[in-house]
Amino acid sequence: MAAKDIISVTLDHELVEYAKTQTGSLSAYVNEALAAKVREDRRRRAILQAHLDRAHDNADHALVERRMAHVAQQIAALTGEAAK
Numbered sequence: 001m002a003a004k005d006i007i008s009v010t011l012d013h014e015l016v017e018y019a020k021t022q023t024g025s026l027s028a029y030v031n032e033a034l035a036a037k038v039r040e041d042r043r044r045r046a047i048l049q050a051h052l053d054r055a056h057d058n059a060d061h062a063l064v065e066r067r068m069a070h071v072a073q074q075i076a077a078l079t080g081e082a083a084k
Helices: 013-022 026-058 061-079
Strands: none
Touching: 013 026
Protein backbone atom coordinates (compact mmCIF):
# COMPACT_ATOMS: atom_id res chain seq x y z
CA MET A 1 0.00 0.00 0.00
CA ALA A 2 1.21 3.48 -0.86
CA ALA A 3 2.16 5.86 1.91
CA LYS A 4 -0.62 8.23 2.92
CA ASP A 5 -0.38 11.89 3.90
CA ILE A 6 -2.78 13.42 6.36
CA ILE A 7 -3.86 16.82 5.07
CA SER A 8 -6.55 19.40 5.71
CA VAL A 9 -8.69 20.60 2.81
CA THR A 10 -11.73 22.81 2.44
CA LEU A 11 -14.53 21.37 0.32
CA ASP A 12 -17.95 22.59 -0.71
CA HIS A 13 -20.60 21.28 1.67
CA GLU A 14 -22.74 19.87 -1.13
CA LEU A 15 -19.81 17.89 -2.51
CA VAL A 16 -18.98 16.44 0.88
CA GLU A 17 -22.59 15.42 1.47
CA TYR A 18 -22.79 13.76 -1.93
CA ALA A 19 -19.49 11.93 -1.47
CA LYS A 20 -20.62 10.62 1.91
CA THR A 21 -23.65 9.01 0.26
CA GLN A 22 -21.43 7.24 -2.28
CA THR A 23 -18.99 5.50 0.01
CA GLY A 24 -18.30 4.76 3.63
CA SER A 25 -14.95 6.55 3.50
CA LEU A 26 -14.75 10.17 2.44
CA SER A 27 -10.97 9.85 2.26
CA ALA A 28 -11.22 6.91 -0.14
CA TYR A 29 -13.71 8.79 -2.31
CA VAL A 30 -11.53 11.90 -2.50
CA ASN A 31 -8.43 9.78 -3.16
CA GLU A 32 -10.17 7.98 -6.03
CA ALA A 33 -11.43 11.26 -7.48
CA LEU A 34 -7.98 12.83 -7.31
CA ALA A 35 -6.40 9.74 -8.89
CA ALA A 36 -8.94 9.93 -11.74
CA LYS A 37 -8.10 13.62 -12.26
CA VAL A 38 -4.37 12.84 -12.40
CA ARG A 39 -4.96 10.06 -14.94
CA GLU A 40 -7.06 12.42 -17.09
CA ASP A 41 -4.44 15.18 -16.92
CA ARG A 42 -1.72 12.73 -17.97
CA ARG A 43 -3.88 11.38 -20.80
CA ARG A 44 -4.55 14.89 -22.10
CA ARG A 45 -0.87 15.81 -21.91
CA ALA A 46 0.06 12.65 -23.84
CA ILE A 47 -2.49 13.50 -26.55
CA LEU A 48 -1.21 17.07 -26.79
CA GLN A 49 2.39 15.87 -26.99
CA ALA A 50 1.47 13.40 -29.75
CA HIS A 51 -0.17 16.24 -31.72
CA LEU A 52 2.87 18.48 -31.22
CA ASP A 53 5.25 15.71 -32.27
CA ARG A 54 3.19 14.93 -35.37
CA ALA A 55 2.99 18.61 -36.31
CA HIS A 56 6.75 18.99 -35.89
CA ASP A 57 7.48 15.84 -37.90
CA ASN A 58 5.16 16.93 -40.72
CA ALA A 59 6.34 20.54 -40.85
CA ASP A 60 8.18 21.82 -43.91
CA HIS A 61 11.24 23.02 -42.01
CA ALA A 62 12.89 24.50 -45.11
CA LEU A 63 9.79 26.60 -45.77
CA VAL A 64 9.77 27.79 -42.16
CA GLU A 65 13.44 28.79 -42.42
CA ARG A 66 12.79 30.70 -45.68
CA ARG A 67 9.86 32.55 -44.15
CA MET A 68 11.82 33.38 -40.99
CA ALA A 69 14.65 34.74 -43.14
CA HIS A 70 12.15 36.83 -45.09
CA VAL A 71 10.69 38.24 -41.86
CA ALA A 72 14.21 39.04 -40.62
CA GLN A 73 14.89 40.92 -43.88
CA GLN A 74 11.68 42.90 -43.50
CA ILE A 75 12.52 43.81 -39.91
CA ALA A 76 16.02 44.82 -40.95
CA ALA A 77 14.60 47.02 -43.71
CA LEU A 78 12.25 48.70 -41.25
CA THR A 79 14.88 49.26 -38.58
CA GLY A 80 17.79 50.00 -40.91
CA GLU A 81 19.85 47.11 -39.52
CA ALA A 82 21.59 44.35 -41.43
CA ALA A 83 19.69 41.04 -41.54
CA LYS A 84 21.25 38.21 -39.55
